[in-house]
Amino acid sequence: MYNPKSHKAEEFINHEEVLASLNYAEENKNNLELIDKILEKAKLAKGLTHREAAVLLACEIEEKNKEIFALAEKIKKDYYGNRIVLFAPLYLSNYCVNGCVYCPYHAKNKHIPRKKLTQEEIRKEVIALQDMGHKRLAIEAGEDPVNNPIEYILESIKTIYSIKHKNGAIRRVNVNIAATTVENYKKLHDAGIGTYILFQETYNKESYEQLHPTGPKHNYAYHTEAMDRAMQGGIDDVGLGVLFGLESYKYEFSALLMHAEHLEAAFGVGPHTISVPRIKKADDIDPDAFDNGIDDEIFAKIAACIRIAVPYTGMIISTRESEKCRERLLHLGVSQISGGSKTSVGGYFEPMPEKDESAQFDVSDRRTLDEVIKWLMELGFLPSFCTACYGSGRTGDRFMEICKEQQIHNFCHPNAIMTLKEYLEDYAQPETKAVGEKLIAAEVKTLENSKIKQTVDENLIKIHNGERDFKF
Ligand code: SAM
Numbered sequence: 001m002y003n004p005k006s007h008k009a010e011e012f013i014n015h016e017e018v019l020a021s022l023n024y025a026e027e028n029k030n031n032l033e034l035i036d037k038i039l040e041k042a043k044l045a046k047g048l049t050h051r052e053a054a055v056l057l058a059c060e061i062e063e064k065n066k067e068i069f070a071l072a073e074k075i076k077k078d079y080y081g082n083r084i085v086l087f088a089p090l091y092l093s094n095y096c097v098n099g100c101v102y103c104p105y106h107a108k109n110k111h112i113p114r115k116k117l118t119q120e121e122i123r124k125e126v127i128a129l130q131d132m133g134h135k136r137l138a139i140e141a142g143e144d145p146v147n148n149p150i151e152y153i154l155e156s157i158k159t160i161y162s163i164k165h166k167n168g169a170i171r172r173v174n175v176n177i178a179a180t181t182v183e184n185y186k187k188l189h190d191a192g193i194g195t196y197i198l199f200q201e202t203y204n205k206e207s208y209e210q211l212h213p214t215g216p217k218h219n220y221a222y223h224t225e226a227m228d229r230a231m232q233g234g235i236d237d238v239g240l241g242v243l244f245g246l247e248s249y250k251y252e253f254s255a256l257l258m259h260a261e262h263l264e265a266a267f268g269v270g271p272h273t274i275s276v277p278r279i280k281k282a283d284d285i286d287p288d289a290f291d292n293g294i295d296d297e298i299f300a301k302i303a304a305c306i307r308i309a310v311p312y313t314g315m316i317i318s319t320r321e322s323e324k325c326r327e328r329l330l331h332l333g334v335s336q337i338s339g340g341s342k343t344s345v346g347g348y349f350e351p352m353p354e355k356d357e358s359a360q361f362d363v364s365d366r367r368t369l370d371e372v373i374k375w376l377m378e379l380g381f382l383p384s385f386c387t388a389c390y391g392s393g394r395t396g397d398r399f400m401e402i403c404k405e406q407q408i409h410n411f412c413h414p415n416a417i418m419t420l421k422e423y424l425e426d427y428a429q430p431e432t433k434a435v436g437e438k439l440i441a442a443e444v445k446t447l448e449n450s451k452i453k454q455t456v457d458e459n460l461i462k463i464h465n466g467e468r469d470f471k472f
Contacts, residue, residue, distance in 0.1 A: 004258070004265040009224035012262035013203050013255050021254045025054035035064050045075050045311045046404075050257035053309035057253055057301060065301070072304035072332045075311045081409055083416045084381045085336040086369070087136040087174070088129055089318070091345045092117050092156055094358060096142025098178075098215030100201070102246060102290065104282040104360060105142045107215065112283050113358045115345040116147055119159045126160050128348035130168025132340050132369045133427035135385040135419065137170055138197060140360070143178035143217060150184045153177060157191045167426045167468055171387035174239070178217060179226035185233025194390050195272050196230045197239035198223075202247040203255030211246055227259070231267045236396025238263070239316070241275030244302070245293045253302060260310055269397040273314040273336065274306055276329075280320050280361035300328055307333025312403040319343075319365040323375070326365060330381065340369035373423065374432040377439050384416030385423055388471035410449065411472045414456045417443050418470050421463045 002014035028034050038052045048056070056068055093116035096105040104112055117125065129137065137160065141148045153175070160170050172194040179198060188196060202208050205220045212218045227238045240259055242252040256274065264270045278299065279287045287293060294302070306315060317326055317334045319341040326337060342348050344359040367375070376383045388411065389399055402408050417440055424436040440460070447453040452472070459470040 004262045006262075007225060007228050007266065009221040010205070012266075013224055013258055015205065017258065018203070018251055018254050021051045021054045022250055024051050025058035025250070025254075028055045029058040029060050031055075032061065032064070035059055035061065039064070039067055039071065042071055042075075042308045045078060047311060048309045050254045050261060050309070053257055053305050054250065054254045056308065057250060057305045068301070068308065069304050069332065072307040075307055076331070076333045076335075079311050079403070079408070080314075080335045081413055082380055082382045083335070083384045083412055084330060084376055085136070085314070085384045085386065086134070086339050086373070087138055087336060088132070088134045088338055088341055088348075088369070089176075089343065090122075090125060090129065090137045090139050090160075091343060091347065091360065092122070092139055092141045092153070093144070093148045094142050094345050094360070095144040095147035096215075097144050098142070098217040099213045100215075100217060101211050101213065102201075102243065102279055102285055104284050106284075109284045115358060116152075117156070117346060119155060121346060121349070122156055122159050123163055124349040125346065126163045126170060127165045127168070130163065130165045130170065131427070132348075133373075133385070133423045134340075134369065135170060136172045136174070136194070136387055138174040138176050138338075140176045141178075143215065148177075150180065150187060154187055154191050157188075157193065161192065167422070169469070171469075172390050176239075179223045180229075182229045182233045185230045185235055189234040193235070194387070195237040195239045196227075196235045197241070197273070197275065198226050198230075199241035199243055199275060199277065200224065200256070200259070201243045202252060203242065203259070204247045204251055207247045224259075227263060227271075228266065231263070231269075236267075236269055237272035237390075237399070239273040239275060240271045241277060241316075243277050243279055244299070245279035245287060245290050247292055249292065249294050249298060249302060253305065256306075257309055260313065269400050270310060271313050272395075272399070273316050274310070275316040275318070276303060276306070276334075277318060277320055280364075282359070282361040285361075296325055296328070299325070300332055303329045303334065304332045312400055319363045320361060322364040323367070327379065330376075330379070337372070339372035340367070341365075370427070370429050370432050373428070374435055377432075377435045382413075382416050382439065382443055383420055383423070384412070385419035386412060386415040386471070388415045391471065410452065413443070414447060414452055415471050417456055418459055418463065421460050422468055425463060 002017035174195040176197040
């Protein structure tokens, strides 16, 4: 039976409830009166239920779809302003014992080179990332209790935080590793991680079991209940996601929102982020072998509906997507993007050839971080390397409260300006710096609180003179 408060996967992601919401959406996809009512509620920017959001996703009325996109854009502006947070993935190890049929790291793939970074190699990777300007990483590893035990992950996190190369520092390490135990989540929490990220891949149990035929990841309940264990272990920022293309996108969309509702109902705090990866070509993997691929139009609609349904949950898009696609989604709701990413183990220190067989998937956006920063600014966005919330204990429900009250601007906006200034001083190419200085001057003028404005002005001078790491 459907129960959002339950800690059992099949009760909070209840298959019958997903099907019922899909039916409800299908029946009402042209119901103008209901769609208008849902849109009225959505305009309050307090979110929607999975059933309401499913109707918007299914909506076939052209006029209303335009309203949906416009509303997503408005909510995005109201909650996140023009800020875009930057991060990079860091692949630690591609050893994996699972059999995920869409992933080149699956255990039966004998022709990809397996690699696990030593602590010395991690140091080199982190220095390369710091030299690009990154402050926030997401570490990635395959699941392998022998090669990648939790001790290895913990040691790696310690190494990453300890490296201070020139003015560089990694101030937030997010972690994307396989589902684990409450004890291990406690250890990750104590190691000072930011968000724990785990993609569900698919919420449909039957498909899930077929797509994960072997290895510990085969266990649907263990995987789906991972965020509950993470929260029990003290991690209050968790990142959800599905791998679009594996199952019907409508099923995934409803279930994803049910997962968010579950976390809110059971722990009083929704997901910190939602990622929207689409399946990509990779060694041994042909995306066309999966029947549920979605085109750019549907992808944009999904992003817009997520933005409307959970306004205070950050949305992440990676370099799996092209520049053009990323640009569209930035307007519709995405608040965090990766830049200059390498999806191979050791790829930053020793850049691999274009066609790298050890990469996890093909990257579409191959621009450098500096090119991405310049592009963002020219589009009117404010790139942010801020990690202050995490450093100041503004996580979990405390973060959500500030976010829901739209207070986040008072922290995020000045912090974005100051961290961009650090980037411009330390890493930017001259042209990027010129664009950035102009942008900063314009953004400072928009700060409404005169005390904050004065502090930012003073700090910008201090940053120029060599001081670092100011935050509100
Ligand atoms: N191994 C970890 C786990 O079991 O959750 C997560 C790390 S994995 C490196 C990160 C994510 O990459 C996976 O959760 C999956 O969604 C995604 N991924 C795997 N194969 C992919 C492909 N061919 N195209 C796009 N994304 C893929």
